[in-house]
Amino acid sequence: MGEWIGKILGYLAAAFCIAFIGFAILIITLLNGGQIFYAPLVIVVTVVCLIYMFMLFFVPTKLRIANRSLVGLLVVCALTVTGYEINQAYHNSIPTVSEQDFDLRAYQPYQENTKAQSLGQPATLKLDSNLPRLDGATALYPLYSAFVQAVYPKKEYDLHDHQVRASTTPEAYEYLLDGTADMIFVAGPSTQQLAIAKEKGIEMKLTPIGREAFVFFVHADNPVKGLTTEQIQGIYSGAITNWQEVGGKNEPIRAFQRPENSGSQTALEKFMGNIPIMEPPNENRVSGMGGIIEKTSDYKNYPNAIGYSFRFFATEMVQNGNIRLLEVNGVLPSKATITDQSYPLSSEFYVITAGSQNPNVPKLIDWILSEQGQALVEKTGYTPLTGY
Template identity: 35%
Template sequence: MKGRIMAILSVVLVTVLVNGFIFMTVTRRVGNNFSSASQRKMIDVSRYLPFEEGSDLARVDSSLKFEEGDDLPVLDGAAALVPVYASVIDNCYPEGSVTYEGGAFSDENFYGENFADDSVMQYQNTIRGFDAMVDGSVDLFFTAHPSAEQLESAAEKGVELEIVPVGLEAFVFFVNSKNPVDGLTADQIRDIYTGKITNWNEVGGPSKLINPLVRIKGSGSQTMMEKFMGKEIVLTHNPMNILGGSIGYSFRYYLSGMVADTGVKMLAVDGAYPDAENIRNGSYPLTASFYVVYRKDNDNKNIKELVEWLLSDEGQRLIEDCGYVALPK
């Protein structure tokens, strides 16, 4: 009996020691390793619903007012551009043109999929929304520049596209707010993503592995990253990287205005921080246009009228009021 008790106590002691070792060497380190930069954030679409009191939308004195009975263009777009196209609807469309399956918006959907089929606002995100525009169920798609694969897919279906720049945004890199590194050069970032730089101490940070993160193929941010890198990214994943500090990438306003994650910070690139002024004056090197895309054979005359309005002073002011940057005059 005594031997049995000793055996049980030995098992308990070993279990405690093993769990303690795992906590100290893995769990505790991961909890303090800057890796909140890797957390994937979804936007709260309910903040950007047209015609709803309290929605976080830009409002201008618009001269373009569609009426009930008009052939209203259906709008969709990338997650980062929801505030723009939702604000367009709120300013230019008749109330009642945004509808929901079940009669009310439900934020239990992963991408807000309960916009009804007859709603002028849809939210299918970059990959599915682009395909919907190509297939004809969406008229105007708001996005970063389409990827080569998306353009090829449209061409294979015999669809020609109009791609019109309507505003400016910054492509940004971000890390945990506790990471002492505040900026990198473009070459350093490329070296991180090609595996030439693997530790933060090589770029002025602590002795900690770098955990470079990538996004879904075909997403706007992944397309921008591949353009920045000049090739498709193929990471040789080191399983120990999870113990290091993460670096990720996104678009400026999506990160700072929409998900507003105070646990991360954007990095300066080549000495320039990605604020609105540095985007306007061109000193931030990773400034990119964002676009509206539509089929050339779409005969809805209100599409071109809406695009022209977006390029007008009123439309550009709306883009600025949404938190983005207007095109240079």
């Protein structure tokens, strides 16, 4: 009887140690983003170790079988981990096209060797005080940075400065509607952003300041050179799932999307109209408190991928030679086809205000619409309004 009590106590002690170690490894694994593969593996290995210890204490006659099973499991685990890491290495090697792929600091106004375009002559408007607080879409920061460099006082304007901020489209709308931004440079608002403004009793004024193309791109080696609007709508509704259906290779289509309320996602929603958009590819990310945050995957340039953005971002800012813009209805997006509006997905972008009382806001907007302002639109790489 005493022997059995000793075995039971010994097993419980060993089981507690194994369970504690397994739990600790599981927590570390979850905090490091391994919940999809490594977390289940840790649980399985922990359970098998508990079973092994049970056999070691209570069924010693089967120990040889248990030892062989444990060695076999370790070999299988090693092979599985190796295969998983090889697969992850492949996916990680695929280039990503993302708004986080470039450094906006290179476009800060008045910085030495800034990429922000210079007017080349004194501006007809100079502001020294009551500077309008600016924000906007990531891809439009080079443009309104150039405006600042021409009109605002010469000083440092940090990316997070309240006067000239570079957040993102969703945050820019938030700042505009809560009164901490006077002007934002963006594509048109989403249905949700319009609803929030209406709920707050705020009327947004949209002033077109240039034209841009909403573009779709694929891997440079994809044999498909162009798509019709109906084919694109079919892809993003989930009705078309293989490149072979649109004249390409027999490969499944990886159709990437952008986060909700971003400028390009709003453009996709408007393009799709009443056609439901399929669920996007998602990634799981671990928050600081260990919870799981699901985010829309950034475009990864797989041979069978398709993504979208605005022409300036996709060509001028990213300059990724491994992607190629698609023709839409037989027309390639370019400054010429945006100007003559033969490219079917060209549209205006705006400076948007929401009742700011700053007297310099209308002055700055008028200057942006002037010959000098429109010249900067063109020099930055966008298409100016016709007739400036």
